[in-house]
Amino acid sequence: MSTSEIVGSIGVTLLLIAFFMNSFALLDSRSLAYQVMNAVGAAVSCYASYLIGFAPFVVLEAVWCAAALAAMLRGRAQ
Numbered sequence: 001m002s003t004s005e006i007v008g009s010i011g012v013t014l015l016l017i018a019f020f021m022n023s024f025a026l027l028d029s030r031s032l033a034y035q036v037m038n039a040v041g042a043a044v045s046c047y048a049s050y051l052i053g054f055a056p057f058v059v060l061e062a063v064w065c066a067a068a069l070a071a072m073l074r075g076r077a078q
Helices: 004-025 032-052 055-077
Strands: none
Touching: 004 055, 032 055
16 A cells, blocks of 8 residues: 555545544534534545645645634634
8 A cells, every 4th residue: 555545544544533423413513523524634635646646635635624624713713
């Protein structure tokens, strides 16, 4: 398994765990834990996409990470 595959697998695993936990009402989408899992998972996936040179997913994951970070900041302001 290559470095990009390992890094990408870690990122996608975090994203999927957050998704499934939210889908089964085990983790609220407004919770800090959910947003951290999304931000870290997207950042790691973004890096893996960069490693393989796939720009569309670099953009997708960067925006996903930014959205999660914005949600965390919004949550702290309330």
